[in-house]
Amino acid sequence: MGMVDSPNGRDSGRKAKRRRKRPGFHIDMTPMVDVAFLLLTFFMLTTTFSRANTMEINIPPENSEVKIAETNVMTFRIARDGYAFWSIGEGTPRKMRLYDEREAMTLSSEVRQVLVQQTKANSKLVIVVKISDQAKYKYLVDLIDEFNMMNIDRFSLDDFTDADAMAIGILASGVTEVPDLN
């Protein structure tokens, strides 16, 4: 394996092939080729061509204002414990779990159902997402991902104010103790 025959004037003794008239010598290249393959394998296995995946976000400029009818606004509030509250216009928020399981990667089927139903029922629906400051960044990404997959592009992010906390707080205290998802 990996031998080089080199025509050379010098006779390298026993190793020279007998059938040839010209005396040459061999260099045993096996170790070099071994190392080459080792390095090749190393580089092939460690190289990742992929660059990180990203989702692009476009936000409106600060002083732009769009007026939308109240009935076309769906407010989607996310509390710190992984519960979502949705309401249309000024209606009372309804509560649902954001995830089915603790370590789930996608949103719960309930959330998805609501989104599908509401966007189907009203094509002019604009979703305003308000995420509590104590909530996790993951919620935002999962939600935007869900919107992207459902081709919902009419959504916006808004600040989670004390009023929002009140709106869902009243509801949360009315029902039984919520288990902390985090």
Place this chain on the structure above:
Amino acid sequence: MSKVKSKRIGFRIDMTPMVDVAFLLLTFFMLTTKFRPPEPVQIDLPSSHAEQKVPESDILTVSVSGDNRYFMGVSSQLSRTRIFERVVQPRLEAAGMSGIAVADSLQGFKLAEVFPVRKNELPHFVTAARFANQRLRPVVKADANADFEAVNHVLKLFKESNILTFNLVTVLEKEVR
């Protein structure tokens, strides 16, 4: 290797082409491989189905770690030098550092792919980066468990600096580690 003495008819395979190809590949991988610089913090990215890739060059990365610390990275050394001159250098000079010491820390700063930034300093750095290179593409790389408040701070900052298009780094949902 060539046993002429033996009666057995041996055979040889000419491996030269294979070795040639192997070396070609080896050279290719060796030249194209760029080792990932060690990161100051481990960031567990959230997963999504987005398949868009990060832009190749001119990126401004703002990282938020799981414990809500901020890190910033600018991909080109030229931009880093400009940021240093704009933000860090005046501060060091105000602290009474000599010219040599400033030049020394510039060298260190130029090589730092990612550097930690305090929350209140972040606006200065982002504006400086914008001044350094207008075409910088902002990218937010935040840990899935970072508080929304910490990330929202960055998003608001972008909005204030009139950066209206940016990317959130995620991993593809299928191949989550």
